[in-house]
Amino acid sequence: MFDIERVQKDGFNQVILKDVSAQTAVAVIPDCGAMLRSFIVKEGYKLVNVIDGFSSREEYDTKVIERGFKGLKLSPFPGRIPEGRYDFNNQVYRINPSLQKGVVIHGLLYNRPFEIIQERITDEGAHISILHKYAGDDAGYPFPYDCRVEYSLRRKNTLSITTTVKNTGNSILPVADGWHPYFSFGGKVDDLELQFCAGDVLEFEHLVPTGKILQNNSFFSPERIDKAVLDNSFVLDFSKPQPMCVLRDTSSGWQLEFYPDKSYPYLQIYIPPHRNSIAIENLSAPPNAFNNGIGLITLAPGEEIRFFVDYVLRKK
Numbered sequence: 001m002f003d004i005e006r007v008q009k010d011g012f013n014q015v016i017l018k019d020v021s022a023q024t025a026v027a028v029i030p031d032c033g034a035m036l037r038s039f040i041v042k043e044g045y046k047l048v049n050v051i052d053g054f055s056s057r058e059e060y061d062t063k064v065i066e067r068g069f070k071g072l073k074l075s076p077f078p079g080r081i082p083e084g085r086y087d088f089n090n091q092v093y094r095i096n097p098s099l100q101k102g103v104v105i106h107g108l109l110y111n112r113p114f115e116i117i118q119e120r121i122t123d124e125g126a127h128i129s130i131l132h133k134y135a136g137d138d139a140g141y142p143f144p145y146d147c148r149v150e151y152s153l154r155r156k157n158t159l160s161i162t163t164t165v166k167n168t169g170n171s172i173l174p175v176a177d178g179w180h181p182y183f184s185f186g187g188k189v190d191d192l193e194l195q196f197c198a199g200d201v202l203e204f205e206h207l208v209p210t211g212k213i214l215q216n217n218s219f220f221s222p223e224r225i226d227k228a229v230l231d232n233s234f235v236l237d238f239s240k241p242q243p244m245c246v247l248r249d250t251s252s253g254w255q256l257e258f259y260p261d262k263s264y265p266y267l268q269i270y271i272p273p274h275r276n277s278i279a280i281e282n283l284s285a286p287p288n289a290f291n292n293g294i295g296l297i298t299l300a301p302g303e304e305i306r307f308f309v310d311y312v313l314r315k316k
Contacts, residue, residue, distance in 0.1 A: 013056025052277035054179035078178030079287025086290035095140030143173035176285035198234035
């Protein structure tokens with residue numbers, strides 16, 4: 001049995017998707033950048049939340065950039081664009097928001113409201129669709145488009161997230177898509193095991209790709225994170241069986257599995273200095289795609305594209 005509730009908590013207007021039988025719950029904040037705030041399973045009398053989210057609306061409003069865009073939609077581009085400058089169709093554009101230290105980062109929708117356009121409860125899950133109609137109001141990205149996100153909580157602790165981007169303007173537009181969730185099992189990430197299917201990693205300079213592809217030699221099999229420092233874009237190898245990534249807490253036996261489709265060929269992994277959580281970001285393109293063209297998508301007027309990922313919480 002599934003249910004959907006609306007709860008005001010910590011200044012947020014939360015929509016809670018619930019699997020009542022399994023006592024699993026997902027909290028979404030539509031009016032704050034389509035935020036994923038929590039993904040909770042129950043074990044005995046204990047609640048396990050694997051999402052490191054914003055503690056309050058005040059923290060989100062005042063420290064969204066400083067705290068790393070936790071749980072937010074990255075659109076129409078993920079990662080950095082140096083100086084916010086790019087060339088498209090023989091014209092130079094410069095994006096202004098979030099410009100800090102000479103960098104524009106993580107798109108335009110992370111602090112914009114999405115509206116609820118549909119709620120559904122079926123035998124298979126609880127579903128909510130939310131929408132932001134970007135009007136092309138930033139001179140650096142004057143391309144109107146719709147960004148529709150569907151969150152679905154399904155059986156067996158499965159959270160499906162589908163994003164659909166549609167060009168609603170009169171000209172071709174550049175676009176890339178991604179998410180920025182931070183995951184935690186309650187302690188330091190050093191003690192967790194990580195595994196992912198990626199033989200290649202993009203070489204970075206100042207956290208943007210240089211164009212070179214390097215060989216990745218780590219985390220092919222479950223490996224303790226320990227003191228590893230990660231802020232990299234890995235190229236997923238879809239010739240390998242899913243899941244593409246597994247984050248495992250050996251002390252509790254819980255693991256989080258990632259099942260992206262080929263719309264998300266890049267896995268950005270970042271461990272912040274506090275090491276209390278790890279960002280594992282499914283991306284359609286790496287940073288600076290508007291300039292380097294890696295993974296960049298162009299949509300004709302009226303054209304749309306879909307991006308999809310499943311997260312599964314499992315006790316091993």
